[in-house]
Amino acid sequence: MNSISRETKLTLAYIFIAFLFSVAVRMIWVYQFNDMEAFKFNGQFMISTNDGYYFAEGARDFLSGMHQENDLSPIDNATSLLTAFFAKILPFSFESVIFYMPVFLSSLIVVPIILIARSIHNLEMGFIAALLASIGHSYYNRTMAGYYDTDMLNIVLPMFLLWSIIWAIKTNEDKYLLLTALDILLYRWWYPQSYSLEFSFFGLILLYALIYDRKNSYNYKLLAIMMFAMMNLDAFVRLPIVLVAMYLFKEEKFQKYIYHILAVSVIAFFATGGFDPIWAQLKGYVFKDALTVGEEGLKLHFFSVMQTVREAGQISFVTFAERISGHVVTFILSVLGFLYLAYRHKIMLFGLPMIGLGFLALFGGLRFTIYAVPVLAFGVAFLITEVSLKMPTKKLKYLSLVAFTLAILYPNIEHVDSYKVPTVFNATEVKILDDLKTKVSREDYIVSWWDFGYPLRYYSDVKTLIDGGKHSGDVNFPVSFMLSNPQEVSAKLARLDVEYTEKTFKFQKENKDKNLTVFSNIEQMTKEYGFKDTNDFLTSLSTDIHMPEKTRDIYFYLPFRMLEIYPTVTVFSNLNLMNGKQEPSPFFFVSKSFSEKENSIELGNGVSINKKEQTLKIGKQSVPIKRFAKTFYDANMELQKEMSMIHINGGVNVIYMSNYNTFLVLDDKTYESLYIQLMVLEEYDKTLFEKVTMNPHAKVYKLKI
Numbered sequence: 001m002n003s004i005s006r007e008t009k010l011t012l013a014y015i016f017i018a019f020l021f022s023v024a025v026r027m028i029w030v031y032q033f034n035d036m037e038a039f040k041f042n043g044q045f046m047i048s049t050n051d052g053y054y055f056a057e058g059a060r061d062f063l064s065g066m067h068q069e070n071d072l073s074p075i076d077n078a079t080s081l082l083t084a085f086f087a088k089i090l091p092f093s094f095e096s097v098i099f100y101m102p103v104f105l106s107s108l109i110v111v112p113i114i115l116i117a118r119s120i121h122n123l124e125m126g127f128i129a130a131l132l133a134s135i136g137h138s139y140y141n142r143t144m145a146g147y148y149d150t151d152m153l154n155i156v157l158p159m160f161l162l163w164s165i166i167w168a169i170k171t172n173e174d175k176y177l178l179l180t181a182l183d184i185l186l187y188r189w190w191y192p193q194s195y196s197l198e199f200s201f202f203g204l205i206l207l208y209a210l211i212y213d214r215k216n217s218y219n220y221k222l223l224a225i226m227m228f229a230m231m232n233l234d235a236f237v238r239l240p241i242v243l244v245a246m247y248l249f250k251e252e253k254f255q256k257y258i259y260h261i262l263a264v265s266v267i268a269f270f271a272t273g274g275f276d277p278i279w280a281q282l283k284g285y286v287f288k289d290a291l292t293v294g295e296e297g298l299k300l301h302f303f304s305v306m307q308t309v310r311e312a313g314q315i316s317f318v319t320f321a322e323r324i325s326g327h328v329v330t331f332i333l334s335v336l337g338f339l340y341l342a343y344r345h346k347i348m349l350f351g352l353p354m355i356g357l358g359f360l361a362l363f364g365g366l367r368f369t370i371y372a373v374p375v376l377a378f379g380v381a382f383l384i385t386e387v388s389l390k391m392p393t394k395k396l397k398y399l400s401l402v403a404f405t406l407a408i409l410y411p412n413i414e415h416v417d418s419y420k421v422p423t424v425f426n427a428t429e430v431k432i433l434d435d436l437k438t439k440v441s442r443e444d445y446i447v448s449w450w451d452f453g454y455p456l457r458y459y460s461d462v463k464t465l466i467d468g469g470k471h472s473g474d475v476n477f478p479v480s481f482m483l484s485n486p487q488e489v490s491a492k493l494a495r496l497d498v499e500y501t502e503k504t505f506k507f508q509k510e511n512k513d514k515n516l517t518v519f520s521n522i523e524q525m526t527k528e529y530g531f532k533d534t535n536d537f538l539t540s541l542s543t544d545i546h547m548p549e550k551t552r553d554i555y556f557y558l559p560f561r562m563l564e565i566y567p568t569v570t571v572f573s574n575l576n577l578m579n580g581k582q583e584p585s586p587f588f589f590v591s592k593s594f595s596e597k598e599n600s601i602e603l604g605n606g607v608s609i610n611k612k613e614q615t616l617k618i619g620k621q622s623v624p625i626k627r628f629a630k631t632f633y634d635a636n637m638e639l640q641k642e643m644s645m646i647h648i649n650g651g652v653n654v655i656y657m658s659n660y661n662t663f664l665v666l667d668d669k670t671y672e673s674l675y676i677q678l679m680v681l682e683e684y685d686k687t688l689f690e691k692v693t694m695n696p697h698a699k700v701y702k703l704k705i
């Protein structure tokens, strides 16, 4: 009895120390940027992940008890609800809660790690693995202070699942059946895409049961209760079903029906569509299409966002290894150590799905590495404890434990120290958004590129057309078109797109159960204006077409930083929707490091301006410059311009934004685009727009039509 309680005490002590360690390392960033006022809003650091603003919006609206119809605010999202809960019970500001939530929640990873190690009575291994995994390179990157996203529990929850599965198989105790099912419910609630990992665990248990332990009915109970927990039904339906199954499993008289219950669970899983998301994902890997084509109606061809956000395809082995273990040597030792650990303790093989998902990073992008971090940490930790056992004296044993542990932690702490990620916005930009909140109504729309959607909704509480989750080719098309086309057609399309967006929401609500096809806004417009060809409709925008009734105001948010992504922005509308043919990309060249010579200005990349001839040299080619514009801010921070027409038939336009230290070389279409005219030159059509905020960081215009 005494030895058990000692083990429990030690377990708690290790968990406590490892948790504090994980939190402390995450405070390094906070310490480094303590004086950085540009990273703060309302006296607190801002978050460093764009998507976080989505959950923050939902939490804010949940707390205030209201939000606007169709504003896409996620008031019932798990992350938002948990955030609202913490903001309600804790005496800290909302900004503090979202900034520090990842620090504390992600550090919970040490709990299942140490508990899993306890199952093989090697707490030291658990402690070392917990220290390593809690700050492991990729785990740290996605759970650091300010990285407010689902990642803060995305590894913690499957590690708890692994823990309950290991203890279930090892002890065959009923309580682990329930814990496994509850963890699946929780994990699915937190992260709906969790099905692939849950399903892998299920498959592995099934394999284990069939090969090694076929006669043990406990395994089938475990599989059945997992199936029930994984059905494609609301959690409030799955929970009572899980509880009923649990009751049946405990009653002696139902023991002979275990196989029937398992059969029912499998049928229920498939019948409710539990397998559908897995099937869809498998299909998605096989058919990776660049274009998405509607199946009915005009069959428009939209650009697929996958092409622009795809993370750099292949990652190098060194990057892969460092992201999992902090160092290539540690990684190799971790893999070898895990093989040895699994050989000595077969039960650890249940960690394979996490490693497998982590190794997907070699093909599917580096974000997957995070899954392999904790399980592989067991590997090197096990080697360290094994080596220490071989030491001749107790003193050497502890010395080796400490020395090797510090050695594997060191590269990771070094990484933390050098990983100086900035916040998504700087204080000035957020001030603009915060001011907007008082100038716009919550029902108004702000048009901007999707990167700015969530933050606009969080800070300014408005509606947006596209955001970090709503950015497929069909919704991006109109916004891309508005930003890269002349003011008049863009203004009209803005009014149309906003009114059609609201109209479509209404249509969907009224026809919820009719399963009607919802066409893209641009397709609806084309048809309703009597065209069969979208290009004809777009051309008609420059004529005097009838505009829909105005139901709300529309604003344009045009940040300077959108300049960097302007070519990406244009891609979505720079194609013929009727046949999917991409138009040649616009000529767009930005130089931020240039040098003035006697006769020329060297812009880099072989591009230079010949001052005497007033031509642009691109490689060996020489093009006459059409317009030259120079902008600068005067003492009142008003934008001033010097513009001159040089060669009326010239091929390119040059803009020198002197205060931004930036040269732009643009073709005519880009020069005439709404973004360049309104953001860079403040040359706006006063019948269409009015100025709202003219800050060098971002300009906001209100649409007058």
Ligand code: MN
Pocket (backbone or CB within 6 Å): 067, 068, 071, 073, 442, 461, 462
């Ligand atoms: Mn709202």
